[in-house]
Amino acid sequence: MPYDNYRTWKEQPLVEAPVISVVVPCYNERGRIVPTVGAIASHVSDLGVPWELIIADDGSTDDTVDRVRATGLTNLRVVPAPRNLGKGAAVRRGMMAARGAYLLFADADCSTPIQELDKLLAAVHDGRADVAIGSRAASGSEAENRSAGRRIATAGLRLVAQRLLGTRVEDTQCGFKLFSSDAARRLFSRQTIDGFSFDLELLFLARQMEMRVVEVPVHWFDAPGSKVEPLKEARRFLRDVVRIRLNGLRGVYADG
């Protein structure tokens, strides 16, 4: 029975290494995090494999962490930060703490339904990819409530990133990406950017390391209450593109 899968996961500690780790970065998400935890717990428990859920809190000043802990889910871990460091730092901390063979990070607003995990998992599990990324630009994707301004800004930034960093990925910023454990270890140990542009750095690194990256079309909702400030983030994004390019030229990402 599906609900029994959830109940077992909820109540019984894992006795073997998790196959899947789901990492959710969050900052002051008291109004959204618990429904997101519920949706993830329902679906991933149904996959029938051992899995863990990691909430990578980014120094929330509200009661996000208390609300998460109050769920009492046995296989949920909170990885806190001493202060607000940025989404990239939170994702890295969660990914480095994860123990699964497949590591997903997913945004706290559940803007990409967790059901889309199945498609990403298939791509990495069957050996087609080291990294599978949710894409709102790939053929077959659906984006709901996405404003025209946001679409235009995203297209412009994508063009800049493709020209300067050589990435071929159409949607670098979707907060729904799956990694093999080996790819995650190699990428996140080299990540230097703590802010929203960290995805771009990961994709640049993946290309440098000749990893196989596939874009998987996903259904995506522009969830209410987004904390992204478009102009501020666009400026930061452009600055980070330059920084990543310079890091690459200076050998910052080299082994050892």
Next chain:
Amino acid sequence: MNITARRRDNVLVLQPTGRFDAHSIDDFRALLASNRRQERDEVAVDLNEVEFVDESVLAALAEARSDLRGSDGDLVLASPSQSVRIILELTGRFDDFVVVPHHEMAGGTMSGLWSVA
């Protein structure tokens, strides 16, 4: 997101599908206002086809239930998907509502209340 309304016997059945979040609250309220009776109306919100529900919607549902009870009516949640059921439990909202396994069990005696095993 889509919400349909239909009446079965004396029960108004509202059925949202997909993601039911703050973007949908105005549509839900408008549909309820245009279809409800002013007195003693029973409303069942069928959540079987809903994959995700956020806290603002749960608050709106509680508000609608209070409003209906103020006119001797009621609002129940019917056949929640597993995901919605778990969200209700984790947010501590499950016991705030009458939850029935199917909307046909809404109305009148409220028989067949969901039992959380």
